[in-house]
Amino acid sequence: MSAERIHWFTFAAPSRFYALAGAVAPWLWVAAAALAAAGLYIGFFVAPTDAQQGDAYRIIFIHVPAAWMSMVIYMAMAGWAAVGWMLNARMASMLARALAPTGAIFTFIALWTGAFWGKPAWGTWWVWDARLTSELILLFLYLGYIALTEAIDDVRRADKAGALLAIVGAVNVPIIYFSVRWWNTLHQGATISMTAAPKMASTMLTAMLLMTFAFWAYAFAVVFVRARAIVLERESHADWVRALAHKEQIA
Amino acid sequence: MSDLFIAVYARDLRLAMRRRIEAMLPIVFFIVAASLFPLGVGPEPQMLQQIAPGVVWVCALLATMLSLTSLYASDYADGSLEQMLLSGESAVIVAAAKAAAHWTLTGLPLVVCAPLFGLLLGMDSASLAVLTLSLLLGTPTLSLLGSVGAALTLGLRSAGMLIVLLVLPLSIPALIFGTGAVVAVEGGQSAMAHYSILGALLILTALTAPPATAAALRISLE
Numbered sequence: 001m002s003a004e005r006i007h008w009f010t011f012a013a014p015s016r017f018y019a020l021a022g023a024v025a026p027w028l029w030v031a032a033a034a035l036a037a038a039g040l041y042i043g044f045f046v047a048p049t050d051a052q053q054g055d056a057y058r059i060i061f062i063h064v065p066a067a068w069m070s071m072v073i074y075m076a077m078a079g080w081a082a083v084g085w086m087l088n089a090r091m092a093s094m095l096a097r098a099l100a101p102t103g104a105i106f107t108f109i110a111l112w113t114g115a116f117w118g119k120p121a122w123g124t125w126w127v128w129d130a131r132l133t134s135e136l137i138l139l140f141l142y143l144g145y146i147a148l149t150e151a152i153d154d155v156r157r158a159d160k161a162g163a164l165l166a167i168v169g170a171v172n173v174p175i176i177y178f179s180v181r182w183w184n185t186l187h188q189g190a191t192i193s194m195t196a197a198p199k200m201a202s203t204m205l206t207a208m209l210l211m212t213f214a215f216w217a218y219a220f221a222v223v224f225v226r227a228r229a230i231v232l233e234r235e236s237h238a239d240w241v242r243a244l245a246h247k248e249q250i251a
Numbered sequence: 252m253s254d255l256f257i258a259v260y261a262r263d264l265r266l267a268m269r270r271r272i273e274a275m276l277p278i279v280f281f282i283v284a285a286s287l288f289p290l291g292v293g294p295e296p297q298m299l300q301q302i303a304p305g306v307v308w309v310c311a312l313l314a315t316m317l318s319l320t321s322l323y324a325s326d327y328a329d330g331s332l333e334q335m336l337l338s339g340e341s342a343v344i345v346a347a348a349k350a351a352a353h354w355t356l357t358g359l360p361l362v363v364c365a366p367l368f369g370l371l372l373g374m375d376s377a378s379l380a381v382l383t384l385s386l387l388l389g390t391p392t393l394s395l396l397g398s399v400g401a402a403l404t405l406g407l408r409s410a411g412m413l414i415v416l417l418v419l420p421l422s423i424p425a426l427i428f429g430t431g432a433v434v435a436v437e438g439g440q441s442a443m444a445h446y447s448i449l450g451a452l453l454i455l456t457a458l459t460a461p462p463a464t465a466a467a468l469r470i471s472l473e
Binding site: 161172 | 404419
């Protein structure tokens with residue numbers, strides 16, 4: 001039993017995580033590039049043109065995976081931040097900090113590509129649809145987290161304050177989503193529903209899944225690289241970081 | 252427990268009464284901000300009537316946010332906040348009492364003034380009553396949510412802007428159902444559902460915000 005526990009927490013040590021992430025990151029970059037190339041090829045050249053929307057729909061292959069990632073990463077960020085706060089695990093807090101910019105950029109990509117899609121499909125860049133509005137609010141939550149953690153100079157306080165904010169945000173996300181939905185039906189704002197999408201051809205689904213895996217690989221890769229940088233910054237007093245810097249200098 | 256609540260609450264009110272002009276600033280901000288809308292969008296009565304509930308609610312929201320910076324700042328600066336947390340008394344009660352005092356000093360005057368502004372923007376008396384009631388139910392939620400933001404940003408350089416950025420997204424449900432109540436009544440429906448949800452939001456935040464604020468204060472003062 002105890003051996004199992006030790007095994008689980010092996011990579012909670014920043015030095016071991018640093019080595020692991022460094023070893024895995026190149027493969028993740030390769031996987032992300034290969035999957036994205038395959039996904040984009042199938043999405044742009046193999047998948048059939050949509051009967052109603054023409055070729056404009058093809059932005060879906062970036063838009064939908066980005067929107068998924070934006071939500072998954074927020075939950076992962078809040079989870080790691082909570083673990084870091086409650087168990088006082090440094091590596092978990094560093095991972096939460098490393099996840100935030102990637103989540104924010106995926107949210108931004110989802111909104112941006114959504115606007116590009118909205119123009120040909122609906123004739124407008126933006127509608128105050130419940131999903132669009134909640135995605136925008138999610139971006140505000142990410143920005144709030146990043147702004148708060150960056151504004152606090154003391155690392156430990158920044159991690160804990162960010163954790164509390166991320167948890168409060170995660171609890172509020174469903175409340176916000178449902179109130180925005182209700183608000184939207186009250187105001188009769190958008191007449192277009194995105195839920196009534198036509199059934200997808202299987203090649204489209206393949207492309208979308210490939211792009212989703214590509215985004216997952218990219219997210220892992222970039223978060224690992226960022227987390228490695230954070231580890232070096234915070235552990236700069238540790239012997240193993242000094243030894244590493246010394247080795248770099250010689251080489 | 253309730254002695255502590257009353258003591259902290261009364262202390263905050265007494266302190267505010269010693270600085271009356273400062274205590275009135277949020278309401279002055281509300282009046283000035285709400286007056287800008289007719290100047291900005293034009294004086295057509297129909298247009299003003301349509302946007303009135305939203306204008307009053309958004310201005311109340313902003314007035315609450317801007318007054319939050321001072322919620323813990325002076326206690327933090329003179330060390331009394333640290334003493335309160337070290338006293339061994341429940342930090343949750345202190346946080347709840349301070350949020351209640353904040354609402355009495357900013358939320359309540361807003362509720363009292365809001366009908367006047369609704370009137371200036373051309374709302375009829377039925378909508379005014381709904382607007383007032385929705386603010387009465389909604390503004391305590393804003394004070395409670397805001398106290399979490401105020402505690403998290405304690406002593407930071409850009410605390411004022413940060414509080415707005417942190418708390419505004421969380422206060423969107425209160426805004427939606429607050430203005431929704433007025434829209435429902437103007438559309439000939441009952442506002443009961445909106446009151447119920449505003450009440451539910453208030454209960455939820457009243458139960459969760461003080462512990463979160465207490466935790467945030469501990470983090471900030473560590």
